Amino acid sequence: MVLEGLGKSLRNAVARVTGATSVDDQLIKDVVKDLQRALLQADINVQLVLELTKKIETRASQEKPPAGKSPKEHVINIIYQELVDLVKSDEGLRMGPQTIMMVGLYGQGKTTTTGKLAHLFNKKGFKVGLIAADIYRPAAYEQLSQLGEKVGVDVYGEPGKKNAADIVKNGMRHFKDKKIIIIDTSGRHALESDLIKELQDISAVAKPDERFLVLDSQVGQQAGPQAEAFHKAVGVTGVILTKMDGSAKGGGAISAVNKRPPGSSALVRGSTYETWSLSMPNVSYPVFWAWGICPPSWR
Numbered sequence: 001m002v003l004e005g006l007g008k009s010l011r012n013a014v015a016r017v018t019g020a021t022s023v024d025d026q027l028i029k030d031v032v033k034d035l036q037r038a039l040l041q042a043d044i045n046v047q048l049v050l051e052l053t054k055k056i057e058t059r060a061s062q063e064k065p066p067a068g069k070s071p072k073e074h075v076i077n078i079i080y081q082e083l084v085d086l087v088k089s090d091e092g093l094r095m096g097p098q099t100i101m102m103v104g105l106y107g108q109g110k111t112t113t114t115g116k117l118a119h120l121f122n123k124k125g126f127k128v129g130l131i132a133a134d135i136y137r138p139a140a141y142e143q144l145s146q147l148g149e150k151v152g153v154d155v156y157g158e159p160g161k162k163n164a165a166d167i168v169k170n171g172m173r174h175f176k177d178k179k180i181i182i183i184d185t186s187g188r189h190a191l192e193s194d195l196i197k198e199l200q201d202i203s204a205v206a207k208p209d210e211r212f213l214v215l216d217s218q219v220g221q222q223a224g225p226q227a228e229a230f231h232k233a234v235g236v237t238g239v240i241l242t243k244m245d246g247s248a249k250g251g252g253a254i255s256a257v258n259k260r261p262p263g264s265s266a267l268v269r270g271s272t273y274e275t276w277s278l279s280m281p282n283v284s285y286p287v288f289w290a291w292g293i294c295p296p297s298w299r
């Protein structure tokens with residue numbers, strides 16, 4: 001697993017600092033080289049790697065350690081801060097009443113992630129209802145029902161019915177007392193016009209606070225164009241990368257969705273993410289690692 005490999009090579013770079021007798025320019029150069037190699041091997045965008053390591057190098061050689069911190073601790077701290085900045089979501093998942101609509105292509109992990117989110121909100125004490133609005137995959141309702149049962153939340157569905165927006169309308173009424181409603185939708189092999197229409201119809205009925213695009217991180221840097229296409233179609237408010245536990249291309253996916261897609265002036269920031277704006281050059285969507293928010297036993 002490349003991300004595990006990444007963790008190991010990052011630890012090695014940090015160990016080079018801890019093992020050194022003193023911090024000097026040569027040490028910083030060597031560590032920056034280690035970091036570049038590690039990040040590039042994890043398929044992280046070259047430009048991003050160069051920007052990141054340049055920042056680390058400049059800060060490490062120019063900033064004085066704060067009182068009480070040794071030069072070594074200070075350098076390690078800078079590395080840590082900059083790496084966290086690379087992958088963090090600015091806002092994270094909002095822990096409050098809301099309606100969430102999951103969107104994404106076939107097999108990306110929408111239904112599984114719906115279960116993970118339900119589990120998370122449920123554990124935080126919110127009343128959660130799941131709506132099975134996938135009218136495409138056979139047994140989609142059963143899959144979500146089983147997940148609902150597993151995490152202890154209610155599921156609404158109308159198996160056999162072919163109008164997703166109607167199911168959602170009824171589900172929203174059924175769950176009017178729930179604080180969190182999560183809508184699981186159908187996937188397709190590609191973002192076809194019938195899928196766009198279906199998602200837009202559901203969105204019009206549910207008026208979701210969030211539309212989370214679920215992406216298998218195995219798509220690597222393709223995550224960027226996919227996110228952009230879905231954003232144009234339904235207005236994505238967040239991207240959830242799945243299968244980070246088994247993907248060799250997780251780094252590429254992270255860097256691709258962490259960069260604003262080209263020509264995305266139509267990016268709309270909802271009130272939930274009001275601190276996000278087009279004036280922030282490097283960040284277009286809040287990114288969650290699905291494996292980071294699921295219980296360890298599910299990873």
Ligand SMILES: Nc1nc2c(ncn2[C@@H]2O[C@H](COP(=O)(O)OP(=O)(O)OP(=O)(O)O)[C@@H](O)[C@H]2O)c(=O)[nH]1
Nearest residue numbers: 105106107108109110111112137186187242243246
């Ligand atoms: N290893 C791993 N597998 C995952 C993860 N998320 C989903 N999967 C698996 O990926 C497969 C597809 O997941 P689903 O949640 O059914 O995907 P979906 O997007 O709902 O698929 P459709 O409903 O067919 O569009 C399943 O076998 C899941 O167990 C993850 O984070 N890690």
Ligand SMILES: [Mg+2]
Nearest residue numbers: 110111134140
């Ligand atoms: Mg599904």
